Amino acid sequence: MKLKTTLLLILVAATIGAACVASPPALPSGIVRDPPPDVSDVSLPDAANADRAFTTRAGSGALLLVYFGYTSCPDVCPTTLADLRRAVQRLGDDAGRIDVAMITVDPDRDDAQRLTAYVQSFFDGAHALRTDDAGQLLAAADAFGASYEVSQSEDGDVDVAHSAFLYAVDADGLIRLQWPFGVTSDDLYNDLVRLIEERT
Amino acid sequence: MTSVKRTIAVAIALAVVIGGCSGTATVTIDDAWARTSASTQNAGAAYMTIVGGDTADRLVAVSVASAVARTAELHETTMGSGDTDGMMMMQEVPVLEIPAGERVSLEPGGYHVMLMMLAEPLVTGAAFDVTLTFEQAGEIVVPVEVREG
Numbered sequence: 109m110k111l112k113t114t115l116l117l118i119l120v121a122a123t124i125g126a127a128c129v130a131s132p133p134a135l136p137s138g139i140v141r142d143p144p145p146d147v148s149d150v151s152l153p154d155a156a157n158a159d160r161a162f163t164t165r166a167g168s169g170a171l172l173l174v175y176f177g178y179t180s181c182p183d184v185c186p187t188t189l190a191d192l193r194r195a196v197q198r199l200g201d202d203a204g205r206i207d208v209a210m211i212t213v214d215p216d217r218d219d220a221q222r223l224t225a226y227v228q229s230f231f232d233g234a235h236a237l238r239t240d241d242a243g244q245l246l247a248a249a250d251a252f253g254a255s256y257e258v259s260q261s262e263d264g265d266v267d268v269a270h271s272a273f274l275y276a277v278d279a280d281g282l283i284r285l286q287w288p289f290g291v292t293s294d295d296l297y298n299d300l301v302r303l304i305e306e307r308t
Numbered sequence: 309m310t311s312v313k314r315t316i317a318v319a320i321a322l323a324v325v326i327g328g329c330s331g332t333a334t335v336t337i338d339d340a341w342a343r344t345s346a347s348t349q350n351a352g353a354a355y356m357t358i359v360g361g362d363t364a365d366r367l368v369a370v371s372v373a374s375a376v377a378r379t380a381e382l383h384e385t386t387m388g389s390g391d392t393d394g395m396m397m398m399q400e401v402p403v404l405e406i407p408a409g410e411r412v413s414l415e416p417g418g419y420h421v422m423l424m425m426l427a428e429p430l431v432t433g434a435a436f437d438v439t440l441t442f443e444q445a446g447e448i449v450v451p452v453e454v455r456e457g
Contacts, residue, residue: 267398
């Protein structure tokens with residue numbers, strides 16, 4: 109009898125636990141910055157669109173997801189972009205309200221074609237933002253709070269360090285959320301659903 | 309406990325102990341995969357879990373055929389400090405310790421086999437071999453499956 113009671117209690121606890129996990133989280137997984145940084149002044153050539161200036165601001169009712177990275181990045185960048193792709197695919201019809209832009213921090217090696225093919229292998233129609241003007245890139249990174257460092261080691265290898273955040277920008281050019289490397293695809297999905305609901 | 313039950317329990321325990329001793333297990337590799345690469349991407353990464361054998365071992369080299377990439381190195385993604393505080397970067401790992409019986413994961417954001425100058429894009433569904441060289445176990449050829457990831 110005692111054993112049965114214990115089992116019953118475990119079952120009840122497990123059910124409650126499962127219910128908690130299943131309900132939508134009360135808070136976003138991403139980081140909310142207060143006040144939200146304004147990146148509506150950031151404008152960079154879009155290599156995917158004949159180098160026409162692209163301003164980091166979403167269309168009306170949409171979200172722009174911005175990532176600072178580089179194409180020779182084998183681990184961190186493709187992990188985040190692939191997890192984002194999975195999250196966006198799960199949005200179904202709302203996926204059309206997500207726009208993606210990748211800004212290369214390694215423009216010496218990432219030419220227009222390389223960057224465009226890279227980011228568009230994850231997202232059709234994504235923007236490939238690239239500038240040879242080091243000052244312009246630095247100003248863009250500063251506006252987002254992103255950082256990077258490209259250095260050449262003695263053996264000639266190029267080493268790139270970069271803050272690996274993904275940023276969600278709204279139609280006002282404000283950063284609504286940002287996610288560090290390691291955020292799961294599920295957490296990204298839940299946060300995107302929330303952000304899209306807020307925009308409608 | 310009845311004596312029959314005890315006998316059975318002892319027999320099982322003995323079987324486990326003897327089973328564990330028969331032959332010395334070396335390292336094994338689980339779930340090796342690499343992410344699909346973009347057409348113009350020159351670097352890739354392969355991931356896997358290395359399961360330690362009965363004795364500790366060390367992974368001392370990784371390689372791939374030139375038909376896959378020009379070079380392969382074991383790398384670790386780390387969080388920078390000082391000038392690179394808050395930034396993620398990679399560094400080469402000359403030796404990876406594989407403690408006896410432990411699972412060492414090569415996974416996104418941690419250790420990975422970095423493939424430099426890919427000979428051709430890694431296409432979903434394709435496969436290639438990575439050769440791992442261990443101090444004790446010697447060379448182990450690991451089939452790596454390419455996935456969208």
